[in-house]
Amino acid sequence: MTAAVFEAEGLSKKYPSGYALDQLNMRIEAGDVYGFVGENGAGKTTLMRMIGGVVQPTAGTIALFGEQAKERLIAARRRIGFLIERPSLYPHMNALENLGFYCRIFGVRDKGRSAEVLRMVGLSESGPKKAGEYSLGMRQRLGIAVALLNRPDFLVLDEPVNGLDPAGIVEIRHILEQLAHERGVTILISSHILSELQLLAGKYGFIHQGRLIKEISATELQQSAQVMICITTSAPAAAANMLKQELQREDIRINKAGEIELPRDGVDLEHLMSLLVQRGVPIDGFNLTAPNLEQYYMDLIGGGGR
Amino acid sequence: MRNLWQAEIYYLRKDLAFKSVTAVFALASFVLVLILGSNGGYALRSYAEPLKSAASFSILFYLVIPLHACFFATEGFEHGSVQNIIGAGHSRMKYFTSKYVLELLAALGWLLEFYGLFYLFYLAAALITGAPMGHAGFTADLMAGMTALGLNLLYLAAYCAAVMMLGMLFRKPASAVVAAFFFIFGNLLLSGYLKDSSSAVLRVISEYSLMTQILKFSGIYVAQARLVLLSDAGDYIRAVLIPVIWIAVCLRAALLALENKDIHI
Numbered sequence: 001m002t003a004a005v006f007e008a009e010g011l012s013k014k015y016p017s018g019y020a021l022d023q024l025n026m027r028i029e030a031g032d033v034y035g036f037v038g039e040n041g042a043g044k045t046t047l048m049r050m051i052g053g054v055v056q057p058t059a060g061t062i063a064l065f066g067e068q069a070k071e072r073l074i075a076a077r078r079r080i081g082f083l084i085e086r087p088s089l090y091p092h093m094n095a096l097e098n099l100g101f102y103c104r105i106f107g108v109r110d111k112g113r114s115a116e117v118l119r120m121v122g123l124s125e126s127g128p129k130k131a132g133e134y135s136l137g138m139r140q141r142l143g144i145a146v147a148l149l150n151r152p153d154f155l156v157l158d159e160p161v162n163g164l165d166p167a168g169i170v171e172i173r174h175i176l177e178q179l180a181h182e183r184g185v186t187i188l189i190s191s192h193i194l195s196e197l198q199l200l201a202g203k204y205g206f207i208h209q210g211r212l213i214k215e216i217s218a219t220e221l222q223q224s225a226q227v228m229i230c231i232t233t234s235a236p237a238a239a240a241n242m243l244k245q246e247l248q249r250e251d252i253r254i255n256k257a258g259e260i261e262l263p264r265d266g267v268d269l270e271h272l273m274s275l276l277v278q279r280g281v282p283i284d285g286f287n288l289t290a291p292n293l294e295q296y297y298m299d300l301i302g303g304g305g306r
Numbered sequence: 307m308r309n310l311w312q313a314e315i316y317y318l319r320k321d322l323a324f325k326s327v328t329a330v331f332a333l334a335s336f337v338l339v340l341i342l343g344s345n346g347g348y349a350l351r352s353y354a355e356p357l358k359s360a361a362s363f364s365i366l367f368y369l370v371i372p373l374h375a376c377f378f379a380t381e382g383f384e385h386g387s388v389q390n391i392i393g394a395g396h397s398r399m400k401y402f403t404s405k406y407v408l409e410l411l412a413a414l415g416w417l418l419e420f421y422g423l424f425y426l427f428y429l430a431a432a433l434i435t436g437a438p439m440g441h442a443g444f445t446a447d448l449m450a451g452m453t454a455l456g457l458n459l460l461y462l463a464a465y466c467a468a469v470m471m472l473g474m475l476f477r478k479p480a481s482a483v484v485a486a487f488f489f490i491f492g493n494l495l496l497s498g499y500l501k502d503s504s505s506a507v508l509r510v511i512s513e514y515s516l517m518t519q520i521l522k523f524s525g526i527y528v529a530q531a532r533l534v535l536l537s538d539a540g541d542y543i544r545a546v547l548i549p550v551i552w553i554a555v556c557l558r559a560a561l562l563a564l565e566n567k568d569i570h571i
Contacts, residue, residue, distance in 0.1 A: 052393035054569040071397075078395035085571070088386030093320055101387075104313035105394050146390065 003066030005030050005154050005186040006051060011060035013046050013210075020046040022210035024060070028188060030153075033180050035201030036190040037297055043210040044190045048084050048158050051188075053077060064154070078106070081152030083160050087143025091132025095123050095142050098131055099149060106150035117145040120175055122168070136163030144172060148179075155179070157189045161196060169193070173200055198293040206300055214300055221296060227264035231276070232285030236260050239281045246275055264288060310396055310404040317381075318412065327374050331366075331416050335423035338363055339431055348428065348437035352444040356428035357451025360421050364458050364524040368465055368490060368517070371416060375409045375466040376486040379473030386571040398564045406470055406557070413462040421455060450525070453536075457523045457545060464516060464549035465490070467556035474563040493517040501529055516552065519545045 006028040013021040021043045028034050038044050049055040050062060053074065061068055064076040089098050099114035118124045121141040126134075131142060140163050147155060155176070161169045173196065179185040191197045197204070204221065206214040216224065233239050236254050243260065244252050252262040276283055318324045342348075342359060350356070382388030382401070391401055432439060469486040476482040493516050500512035512518060521527035523545060527534045536545055 049389075049568075052389060054389050054392050056568060074395055074397050076395070077393055080393065080395075082390060082393040084389060084393075086386065088388075088390045088571070090317070090320070090385055090387070092322065097320060101313055101316050102390065102394075104309055104316055105391055105396070107309040150394070 004028060004063070005032070005065060006188065007063040008047070008050075009061050011047070011050070011062065012058045013043075013050070013055065014058040019210045021050075021057070024207075024210065024212050026205060026212055026215075028186060030186055031180070031184050032203050033176070033187045033189070033201045035197040035204045035293075036188060036207065037194065037197065037204055037293070038190070038207035039301070042207045044207055045085055045158055046210075047207075048082075048156050048188070048190070051080070051156050052082050052084060078150070079153045081147035081150060081155045082157075083140075083143045083147045084156065084158045087139050087146065089131040089134075089139060089142055089146075092130060094128050094130055095126040095145070098142060099145060102146050102149050108150055113149060117148045120148065121145045122171055137165055137168055140164055141168065141172075144175075148175075151183075153185060155185055155187045155189075157187065159191055160189065161191060161193060169196060176200060194294040194297060195292075204293065206297060208301060216296075221293060222290075224296065228289045229262050229264055229267060229269075229272070230255070230285070230287050230289055231260040231283065232258075233260065234282050234284065239276070239279075242279055242281070243272075243275070247272075259285070307400050307404060310391070310400060311408065313391075314404055314408045318378075318408070321378075323374055323377050324412065327370055327416060328419065330370060331420045332423055334363075334366060335360075335420050336427055339424060339427040342428075343431050343435070348432040348435050350428075350432055350437065350439040351442050352440060352447050353429075354444050354447035354451060356425045357421060358447045358454075358525070359428070360424040361451055361454030361458075361524050362526050363420075363424075364454060364520055365526075367413075367417065367420075367458060367462060368493075368520065371413050371462055372465040372469045372486055372490055373483065374412070376469045376473050376482050377479060378409055379405060379470040380477060380479040380482045383477040383569070383571065384479050388569055389571055392569070399561055402470070402474065402560060402564050406466065406560075409466050409470070410459075410463055413466065414459055417455060417458055417462070421451070454523055454525075458520075460546065460549050461516060461520050464552040464556070467553045467560070471556040471560035471563070474560040477569075497521060514544075514548060516548060519548055 004027045006026070008024055008026045011021050011024040011026075012019060020041075024043070024047065026047075036044050036047075046055060050057055051064070062073065064073055065079060067073050067076040090101065093101065095118055096114055099117065102108075103114060115124065118126070121144050123138065123141050123145065126138065131139065134142065140160065144157070144160055147157065157176075161172055164172060176187060176189070177200065180187055187200075189197065189201065198218075198221075202218050204216050204218070205212055206216075231239070236258055240252050240254055240260050243262070244250065247267070249262065252260065255261045273286070382391065388401065392398060431437075468489055469482075472485040472489065473482040476485055496512055496515040497517035500508045500515075501518070503509050503512070518527065522534055522536050522541070525533070525535055536542055
């Protein structure tokens with residue numbers, strides 16, 4: 001087996017208030033885009049900070065690019081780009097000056113690199129404006145630019161699209177997709193926007209109360225969740241009862257949006273449509289929902305988490 | 307380490323506090339020459355006398371430079387850059403050491419700036435006013451000035467080690483600056499108030515305080531209505547050993563505090 005980009009074994013972090021991480025085992029292979037999912041305080045940021053070396057584990061071990069010894073682990077971090085929680089920027093410097101500082105930190109000698117990453121994140125027109133005057137979205141973009149500065153092999157991004165407008169979210173997703181597919185950059189990314197995470201990641205880890213409760217690939221997610229049929233009508237209760245009787249199924253229900261919802265499995269769509277038309281059910285909408293990361297997560301956590 | 311140094315130098319070049327301290331010492335050297343001249347004229351016993359005179363204003367360095375050191379030590383925690391720096395593969399020890407060494411270089415720069423400008427302004431004022439200039443005691447004045455310059459650098463190293471240690475312990479700039487104020491003015495109080503105490507222990511504490519040594523080598527320490535200077539070898543050894551012990555203890559404590567505590571921004 002080749003060395004993983006990141007590997008944690010029995011990793012724990014205990015604070016006076018309790019465990020932030022509890023016996024966590026995790027492995028990220030080279031080229032993975034790993035979506036890290038969990039509620040606030042689940043332990044996502046703690047793990048990312050441990051990867052960054054700013055938080056030390058109470059127990060367990062971390063290996064980066066196969067390196068585990070203290071000095072070699074420190075050196076391995078030179079291959080990583082970070083954006084953890086909020087961008088670390090100097091408010092009295094403009095975008096180029098901030099990147100100038102971090103170029104020196106990373107030892108980046110390529111003089112055009114700062115302009116290149118600014119172009120990538122859409123900040124090339126930011127000019128002399130100081131970072132202290134930036135909007136949350138601009139700060140976030142600059143934080144991502146800092147993370148990309150050293151051409152990392154492994155990107156660790158904690159809520160990178162936080163504060164970005166919808167166009168900005170799409171732009172950042174495209175950048176990350178490009179890095180993953182063209183340069184083979186390994187990415188560990190957390191986000192509360194699960195629909196966005198689903199579009200990007202090929203593997204998901206679900207963390208709950210400091211424990212990694214489930215790991216699943218995008219393919220497994222597709223296979224594990226049911227495709228649902230959603231029917232929007234002005235008379236959902238009567239229509240649902242009619243369908244239960246006609247189709248002899250008990251798993252037909254009305255969801256929170258007031259739509260009739262039933263699993264796709266075992267349903268002849270043509271028969272269903274004709275049934276609705278014959279019985280005069282006014283149909284305002286009819287669609288199939290794809291397997292959903294959000295739903296999967298809610299089922300996982302709602303079902304006790306472990 | 308080279309990358310860290312280059313980055314910290316870049317930071318200082320953009321830092322308003324660094325520029326302000328540089329301006330303060332330039333202004334202070336000019337104003338103090340004016341004040342000295344208005345009191346007693348610009349007559350010079352020797353060309354090196356302004357260097358000896360500049361030494362008597364040493365206390366100014368200890369009111370300004372340690373505060374800059376405190377801000378410089380904590381800026382990474384304030385802006386979050388320490389997280390990225392450690393994440394970029396620099397050890398915590400190198401992070402602190404680069405900051406400390408750079409602060410010492412800045413302190414040396416400010417000392418040379420103040421001494422240099424003070425000397426030039428003084429000579430210019432003497433030439434403009436036509437004050438007499440002699441050659442008596444040139445070597446003694448030069449030695450006194452240079453000794454004060456060297457000891458000032460050593461004592462600033464001790465002060466910076468102490469306040470940067472406080473910075474690593476408190477991490478929040480506001481708390482660290484309050485603690486640094488206590489340290490700076492506490493030292494002044496130890497030296498000033500305790501020297502006449504009835505308690506022998508308190509008198510010893512005062513005698514061995516950093517500020518007492520600073521006042522002695524600056525030529526402004528008065529005890530029992532008598533000017534006390536560093537005179538014999540014992541005095542000089544003590545004047546060197548006290549800050550060296552402070553530096554060793556504070557740097558060790560600072561590194562322990564930084565190595566063993568998690569960093570939360």
